[in-house]
Amino acid sequence: MSEPFFELKGSLFPLSVIRSHDLSVAGLRTSLQQKLAQAPGFFHQAAMVIQLTPEHQAVDFIALKQLFEQLKLVLVGVTGADTEQKQQAQQAGLAVLRLGQDSKAVATEPVKNSAEVPTELVPMHTKVVEQNIRSGQQIYAKGADLIVRGAVGAGAEVIADGNIHIYGSLRGKAIAGASGDTSKRIFCHNLQAELVSIAGHYWLSDSLQGDFWNKAACIRMQDDSIAISELY
Structure with missing residues (x-):
């Protein structure tokens, strides 16, 4: 028997979800341009989903698709849509997805497992960088944790499929769990980041400038959102 021409498999990929009261083309253009200016490389051709609510009436989805194309973004679909939306x-060629609380509503009763299947743990290797990471540089630890024995400067980017440890200031971008593992964390001795991301979830600088700014911090996922705590 010949092998199948193609396979269709289910997978999970991180998507950026946009929540905005104003879904007009003009309003969304302004908001998106402001975010893109903060981290243009991170959002280039990023896959995005629009969160809809009953208050969103007469949304021009075709015009929004064109706007996303102009901004070099990919509008995949919408979530939270009512029947009309x-x-x-x-009709505009967008997918209708269930994300977050939407997806949880699918299960109406607990799922009972007849047996626990042991999971084989794959050891994570470690990549060590013994210098500062300067603006314009990108370091990627594929299938590994990343340790930077120095600072990550503004305009620099460090990426790891595992955890990221920075023994200096983090002024650029740090992306942990790049392969989709939400259990990974970012540790730094001075948080001044342009962007932090774990498994596709991200916060920009304006969201980070709070109690832990300019302090040693640990960034992790908690309840489907990024959370920050003191490192020690």
Whole structure:
């Protein structure tokens, strides 16, 4: 028997979800341009989903798709759509997705497992960088944790499929769990980042400038959102 021409497999990929009261083209253009200016490389051709609510009436989905294309973004679909919004989005060629609390609503009763299947733990290697990472440089630890024995400067980017440890100031971008593992963390001795991301979830500088700014910090995922705590 010949092998199948193609395989269709289910997978999970990180998507950026946009929540905005104003889904007009003009309003969303202004908001997106401001975010893109903060981290243009991170969002280039990023896959995005629009969160809809009942208050969003008469949304021009075709015009929004064109806006995303102009900004070098990919509008995949919408979530939270009611019946009318669903039809309009599908007519515009957008997917209708269930994310977050939407997806949890699918299960109406607990799932009972007849047996626990042991999971084989794959050891994570470690990549060590013995210098500062300067503006314009990018370091990627594929299938590994990343240790930087120095600072990550503004405009620099460090990426790891595992955890990231920075024994200096983090002024650039740090992306941990790049392969989708939400259990990974970012540790730094001075948080001044342009962007931090774990498994596709991210915060920009304006969201980070709070109690832990300019302090030693640990960035992790908690309840489907990024959380920050003191390192020690």
